[in-house]
Amino acid sequence: MITRSDLKRVMEREPKFDDIMLSLRATGKQPKGIIEEVRQVVAIARKFNEEVTRPGSLGLDRKMHEDPDHLAWDFVKKANDRGLYTMFLPKIFGGKGYNLSCVGYFCEELASSCGAVANIIGVHYLGVTMLFSSWNLKVISRICKDIVDGEKSGEPCLLSLAMTEPNAGTDSQNVEFMDTGSLACHARKIDGGYRLNGTKIFISMGHMSTWHLVHAYTDLNKASENTVMLAVKTGSQGFAFGKKEKKMGQKGCPASELVFNDCFIADDQVCIDNRDTAKFKRSIKETNEQIFAYIWGASRMGVGAFGTGTARAAFEEALKFAREHELDGSSLINQEWCQTLLAEMYKNVLVARISYAEATYANGMHGLWRVINFKPMYYLIKYTPTALLSAIFPRLSQLGFMTTLFRKICFDFQSNDEMDRVDGWGSLAKVVGTDAGVANARMALEIMGHAGIRQDHRAEKILRDSKLFQIYEGTNQINRLNLFKRLIMRQTPQAKVFSSTNL
């Protein structure tokens, strides 16, 4: 029928088989044990929703309306007590070791109850994602230990990701914009570390985090080639919290301003800088772009899952309302227009879930957690006693060559096609999931009529919460351009994106 060479040639045509058949390809590659892990993390999230989020989320929203400076430590501590902040830390770093392929399903479940509480937990893993994208095992090991110790002591240790600046939103997230943009967070190399100056804004959970993963630039005129990732600890001299933003929704999760004023960051808190990125097969700028692709591929998948969760929340509230109410003399659930709207909402949820699931497979096969999803590695970690792992790996992580080895695998063994797939699907999942969240919340309000605009009926809160997901981690407009860049543009060699020629 078809020769081997023809098969290869035809499958590499656009759309490439490997790009569009992720779940099919993952069927054989993904360790089977992940299915049971997904089942478990969904159950853990549902239990947390039942016991903590559902009973408390409307009250938290109301409290935040009354007192925008309130910090929801009670929710954080309950999440910490239940071990939710160490769930996805690998066992080799002392965590519970749930596979990162479960994160999306966990995020959806949390967000199906409350967008703010989902962030209170999920944003921590955004920080974890950024930390792991550096593959600096020494820093990873140190920070993971703090998180694990925080769980044991009952004093939560959370991570935040700090990228956005007052004059640089999009500029801080795309290497193409960095050199012409308005970045201002400067890191100056000095003996023993860096001196950090500048301001970061819109940092989710900033005020409640212990460690902050900060992107800064040693040359603001050529930031794309001079990016450093620093781990800054709350309480460091020269680091202060600024204002908390007054948000429309997701009020329980603070958006913080971080202010650095001659803040000294020691070398052992430098996650990655040019001394490291110069060592790989790609140029420094390309490696920086690759780090972003690792981060966005994973984190935007997670935001897509959050969006899916809010879409589901809206659907479930609308369905409940339709079951319980009459309108115009008959049961709402039996009115055909309502049934079609509910079907549309259900469809949106499923499509959004499929999108982030595909993005999850992309990450598992080609992205941030490809190493631990490699079957021998997965089963080695899974079935080696935790005591043995924690006795060996922390020592191994202190050896420089381990970091070099992991970085070599992650940076040099990832092809450009794989990078495109991970980052492109991250954007796609983010756009599909978060647009579904807003669309479903709108439809819920339409089904519920004037009851929908009451905070105590939840739908209006879901709409407020869902809107933010379309904005953060790159607006959906930017993510559409990134999707074009990663999965469409290569069919057209003359095409450019994120360029002044696109005006």
Place this chain on the structure above:
Amino acid sequence: MTQPNTKELQLLEKASSEFSKKILAPEREENDKYPFGPYFTHIIDKAYELDFFHITLPEHTGGIGHGIRAFCLVLEQICREDSSLGGIIFTNALAQEIFMASGQHDFLKNHCEKATNPGQFLLAFPSLLNPSETSRLPLARRMGDNYTLSGAMEYLVLGGMTQTAVIPAVIAGDMECSFFLTSLSSSGVSVGEPVMSHGLHACPAVDVILNDAKGILLGEEGKGMAYFNKASGTMQLAASAMALGIMKGSLNEAMTYCGGRVQGGRKLKDWSAMQMVLADMTIQTHVADMLVQRACQAIENQEKDWSACVQAASIHILSAATHLTSDGIQSMGGVGYMKDFGQEKRFRDAGHIQAMLGHAQLKKLRFIKQFL
């Protein structure tokens, strides 16, 4: 813009525009805070002085007797900056329209003449409700020449800041509702705390429990829906004018921001993808503006299809405003989501206004049924 066609209308537009920019806008964020109240009394007092609550009230009842065009014009200007006051003006005017539809002109005149401040003058009304859509209206019982009302009246707008309300209730044995005037401070009336709502935070609503509360019938028994349909026939255009004002405010703020904000070394307004967003917003705003004008014209000329014209315009604009205000936030990125700017409030207010005068989906069904 809803074009004023007389000198008087131009003056009204100027007054409402200046009021909106100078008095409403500076206090928008403060007035949006929860817990709601104390309400912006001095702003309402000023609006009362400027006769914003008397616009559609006939001259013989103490009003200034303008038509729907003038009313739309004022609401549009006010809702550019803060639709909460628009919601107060709208709700009071809707209750006044019920009075007039029921033929109670003298009653209304008496009410207006006795009032010495907005609290006494303004009328509370469930302005998000179309009484025909619910089976849970309060029950009314005849007691000689009077009536007593019992049951729950949910989301009574202005109920926490006025002394008098117009309430729909069903008289035992009747199929259709009737409207009653009731004092909110009388015995048998229990007024709840302000309801926490999606938008229009400074246009408070409360849930009210009636327990044999005294009610005065407006017009005839069982004619409530006839009065409501007559009143809402034109008032739905007023709701659209509120949405139009929100759209203009959102567009203006987005244009200003995109004209100043630089990303990638270029102003946002220079990026063609952003131009598309702004173009969609501008087109929708122009379309909404034209629809309001056209519908005003249809009402003024009493064209034979004026009602369908108003319904179509209203359904379109109320929906368009929800989409446009979402883009209004999106065009500003993170700051659009924050309370420092007006965009997030406009987003909420647009969603809130879409629920006025009844269920948005049922409005569409009722619209098409007249052509089937």
